[in-house]
Amino acid sequence: MRIILLTVKRDLLLYFRKPGDIFNPLAFSLLVISLFPLGVGPSADILGEISAGIIWVAALLTTLFSIDLMFKEDYEDGTLEQMILGREPLLLVVYGKIIAQWLVGGLVITLLSPLLGMMFYVNTDGILATVLALMLATPTMTLIGSIGAALTLGLNKGGVLIAILILPLYLPVLILGVAMIDTATAGDNYAGHVLWLAAILAISIGFAPLATEQGIRISLSE
């Protein structure tokens, strides 16, 4: 358990020393979604209708772009090798790295989402649901994304390859999450959606890091 905390601490330290890794994906996805009103017009009706989808696109983009960097530097400078060979289980290190990654990616976009919601005319109920949905879904996205990051290590194909591999896998959380926000905006009860998202999250917490761990071993065996 100590190693999970140490890994989180180490990764956060590295992110803070190189804030571009957190900031750039975020800036990029905020930029992309602010193009929507410019593209479809500023009408509150249209924007309100598609707001949930836009916010999810922002969350997906942020996760995708930051997940690409998750193991990349550790792979290039050889610290990933040490994580494999060390006495501490690689699985726990992977958990630590995923937590750190979520703290600087998924959590940040979750905390920013009320702001986005207001920009796109989501009502208060909708905003609450947005935060809750992202809180449950962004960890799942980071967990699944880490598998893609591990499998594409050392291929030098950049973020596009990861996007192709993992975006289809994000579909269930996207559908559930958007439906949850829409239901909430309409003033209906969305407890069922919460349970589904939580169930998917629980499964991902249990299994995704196992796949990521194996993926790292496979990619390093090159």
Next chain:
Amino acid sequence: MKRMVNRKQKTEPGGCALKMGNFFHRLGSPRPFYELSGVVLPVAGVLTLISLVVGSIWALGFAPPDYQQGESVRIMYIHVPSAIVAQSSYMMMGIAGVIFLIWRIKIADIALQCAAPIGASLTFLALVTGAIWGKPTWGAWWVWDARLTSTLVLFFLFIGVIVLRSAKDGSEAVGRATAMLAVVGLVNLPIIKFSVDWWFTLHQPSSFSLTESPSMPAEMWLPLLVMVIGFYLFFFFTWMYRVRTEILKREHRSQWVRSIDDV
């Protein structure tokens, strides 16, 4: 505990520490597979041809038109088989992935790699025929129907496998990474399918689904069955052909490949 004793399956029998049965073990190494498939291939080819020809003539010429959709229902005889076989081939890739990850049987990697483009093509065929069928039925080339959408997602899953496998040619590590991806995809496939179906019911279904006729008469489902079998055989035939080519490519330096007479 870290495993430091590492045994890898060898091509020759005897070096294997796993209890797997000799038959599978032999079939799992390239050479016996190549020899056996050489016998099976022509048979499969003939059967494919027969079933596809019989099925097509039956379906396009003799099966009755639909009382609602008219003659356009005939495209179902292409659309449904290709969609079914495409799904099966993804399943097969996932199973091959599991086998390759656990037992490291080389053939499983080749099987996976060779199934992917065929599966992707069949998925693409299902999408195209779905669009063509959609035009007279719905009045639009593309409708975000539950089945079409999940077929589209399946297509992307295939693309992911193909792209990853071709990221580095001939590398066994990439082969295992691809196997991993196929397994992850297979696990996710039911969840994705379920969520797409759910998403579709959420957004009010637009009239009716393409293939959901309440009860299909025997004059329709019999030719459909023949076509499905034909598509399965076609998949099997092309897949085996590709596997044989890939075996020759990978083992081109070995003695037994060199001793094959050029035709």
Next chain:
Amino acid sequence: MLQVNNLSCERANRELFRNLSFEVSRGVALRIHGLNGSGKTTLLRILAGLYQEFEGDVDWGEEHYPLYIGHRRGLKALMSARENLFWSAAINGQKTKLSEVDEALRQVSMGGYVDIACGSMSEGQCGRVSLARLFLLHNPVWILDEPFNAIDSTGVQCLVERINKHLSSGGILVLSSHVEVPLTNLQELELRY
């Protein structure tokens, strides 16, 4: 004790070695040498347990968890020498005090650089910092890929002393090196293809 039996490995359709068998007992160093591209690094990575596409047996007996220092030095450019070593120890499940880390850095004459980020050090200095691990960690098995590259003559001397001490306390060392190494108890293995 390390036992290798019938080890064969192929990369990119080229056979690197076939049916390689050797033994390394405690207290002995094995130097692997050969031309560029003869598979030294691959062999070391197989022995370390990183590279898995091989046929044959590698048996380390009781000694799991080798200390491996490869071409990639395993140092974060954005972390100081001290932080890097502290992390190395942590990932090895070793609880260390900062004073021990500083002492290890002093041993490789990097005592004045504990707080300097590795990214702003020279190649040779980075080499020293990564070798400071040998003074900090307690793994009985060392696998070093070209450890003498990029370090100066005093560094070489210091490393040789440390290795001899490791061997005399019953450790095992497998290293690759182009140059002859003045070690007691040295076994040689040449890779040719």
